[in-house]
Amino acid sequence: ARYRTGEGWYDARLTAYGPLQVDPATAALHYAQSIFEGLKAYAQPDGSVATFRPEANAARFVRGAQRLAMPPVPDEAFLAAVDALVEADRDWVPTGADQTLYLRPYQLASEPFLGVRPAQEYLFLVIASPAGPYFPRGVQPVSVYLSEDYIRAAPGGTGEVKCAGNYAASLLAQEQAIAAGCDQVVWLDALEKRYVEEMGGMNLFFVLGSGAGAELVTPELTGTLLPGITRDSLITLARERGHRVTERRFSVDEWRAGVADGSVTETFACGTAAVITPVGEVKARTGGFTVGDGTPGPIAMGLREALLDIQHGRVPDTRGWLHRVA
Ligand code: PLP
Numbered sequence: 001a002r003y004r005t006g007e008g009w010y011d012a013r014l015t016a017y018g019p020l021q022v023d024p025a026t027a028a029l030h031y032a033q034s035i036f037e038g039l040k041a042y043a044q045p046d047g048s049v050a051t052f053r054p055e056a057n058a059a060r061f062v063r064g065a066q067r068l069a070m071p072p073v074p075d076e077a078f079l080a081a082v083d084a085l086v087e088a089d090r091d092w093v094p095t096g097a098d099q100t101l102y103l104r105p106y107q108l109a110s111e112p113f114l115g116v117r118p119a120q121e122y123l124f125l126v127i128a129s130p131a132g133p134y135f136p137r138g139v140q141p142v143s144v145y146l147s148e149d150y151i152r153a154a155p156g157g158t159g160e161v162k163c164a165g166n167y168a169a170s171l172l173a174q175e176q177a178i179a180a181g182c183d184q185v186v187w188l189d190a191l192e193k194r195y196v197e198e199m200g201g202m203n204l205f206f207v208l209g210s211g212a213g214a215e216l217v218t219p220e221l222t223g224t225l226l227p228g229i230t231r232d233s234l235i236t237l238a239r240e241r242g243h244r245v246t247e248r249r250f251s252v253d254e255w256r257a258g259v260a261d262g263s264v265t266e267t268f269a270c271g272t273a274a275v276i277t278p279v280g281e282v283k284a285r286t287g288g289f290t291v292g293d294g295t296p297g298p299i300a301m302g303l304r305e306a307l308l309d310i311q312h313g314r315v316p317d318t319r320g321w322l323h324r325v326a
Contacts, residue, residue, distance in 0.1 A: 001013075001073070001081070001124045002110070002122070002123060002124075003121060003122040003123075003124070004120060005121075008071075009124070012077070014084050017127065025112035025113060026108075026109070027109035027112070027119040028108035028109040028119075031116060032163070032164050032168070033070055033108065034068075034106065034107070034109065034164035035065060035106065035107050035164065036105065036106035036162055037060065037104070037106070037162060038102065038162075039051055039229075040100040040101065040103065040131070041093050041100060041128075042100055042312050042313065043099075043312075044324075045312075049093050049101075049325050049326045050323055050324050050325060051083075051323045052311050052321055053233065053321050054323050055323070056232070057082075058073075058075040058078040060161070060227065060229075061105060061162075062074075063160075064162050067160075067161045068158075068161070068163055069118040070107060070119075071122060073107060077124075078105060081105065081126050082103055082105060082126055082325075085126045085128055086101065086103070086128070086325040089101060090326045092130055093130070094130045097133065098133035098312075099131065099133060100130075101130055102130070104126065104128070105126045106127075107125075108122065108164075109122055110122055110123045134275070134277075135274070139301065139304070141278040141291075141296055142277055142279055143181070143184075143281035143282070144183065144185070144283070145176065145177035145180045145185055145283050145284070146186050146282065146283070147177070147185050147186065148193055148284065149176065150170075150176070151189075151190040152166065152187040152190075152197065152224070153166065153187075153225070154190035155222070156223075157190075157224065159197075159223065159225060160221065160224065161226075167201075170200070173187075174200060181283070182283055185199070185200055186199045186204075189249075190224065194252060195249045195251050195252075196252060197219055197225050198225055199279070201271055201273070202230075202269035203218065203270050204267065204269050204279075205267070205269075205300075206255065206258070206264055207268075207297060207299045207300070208263055208264060208265070209265065210299075212241075212242055215243060215245070215246065216245045216299070218246075219248075219249065219250055220247040220248050220249060222249075228271055230307070233307060234270055234276075236319070237306055241302075252284070252286075255282070256282075256287075259282075259289050259290070259291055259292075265292055265299075266278065266291065266292055266297030266298075266299050266300050267282075267291045275304055275307055275308060276301075276303060276304035278295075278296040278301075279291055280294040281294060
């Protein structure tokens with residue numbers, strides 16, 4: 001779909017995948033007025049196809065557009081576009097274990113204009129690709145590197161929206177994590193570099209204690225974290241399973257001390273791509289530590305299975321999270 005100031009959204013259509021022709025002065029290429037979303041379509045046991053909480057992606061897309069001074073795509077148009085693509089690509093929704101059709105809606109400033117001001121023309125697109133299981137050889141804990149040189153987001157910045165620039169700015173820190181022998185970067189708060197915020201493109205949870213009485217802590221949404229839809233879903237699921245879930249700031253010191261005295265039993269990251277990824281080893285300039293015995297923990301794995309069961313339709317969808325498409 002296209003947008004022009006004065007006309008609104010127009011020319012919405014489903015076309016074959018192909019290159020876009022863009023003017024060299026296209027505003028998004030220069031000033032990164034660009035946002036995206038990520039969600040999946042899941043083949044259901046009855047032969048239908050469903051997406052998971054797409055209304056939440058639509059709402060986050062609107063908030064992202066507003067933060068970048070772009071005209072929002074109305075929720076109904078976002079949902080209709082995703083549905084139309086899934087319906088057209090129905091035969092591309094894989095049916096193997098933990099396989100999905102990944103959907104990528106995005107919006108960019110398409111006006112050819114080099115002045116710095118909100119563009120007056122935009123494109124809204126949705127593309128898709130079949131996606132295999134994130135852990136084809138079973139769930140493996142990741143090692144993480146605490147980024148002390150770079151930050152992801154500062155108060156008042158764009159950390160709580162999925163704008164393209166956030167990801168460009170994260171790449172160097174991720175390279176640094178890999179150079180340090182780790183799989184992923186962990187972001188700390190920008191002001192004090194004391195509090196844990198996110199891991200790469202995923203939110204984090206810390207498990208205090210074990211068994212049914214375990215408490216889950218996840219960094220609170222201060223404006224610098226992305227409000228993950230998986231994060232939100234896991235808060236609900238964990239509470240339903242009787243766990244206390246607290247959204248608050250969680251410091252590296254508390255993490256390190258908790259691992260040392262055994263009170264922090266598990267740490268895991270969550271997001272649409274991998275659902276839940278346990279965190280094993282933690283590296284930092286100030287010294288490293290290993291969470292638990294470095295293997296996936298029972299709370300992380302239990303929640304992972306519970307969420308995957310809902311998404312793949314293996315248990316009844318009692319919360320209205322599945323959106324039937326085709
Ligand atoms: N944090 C960041 C920075 C992300 O890019 C993502 C992925 O969208 C997430 C967290 C997890 O969000 P969700 O659970 O909605 O996929």
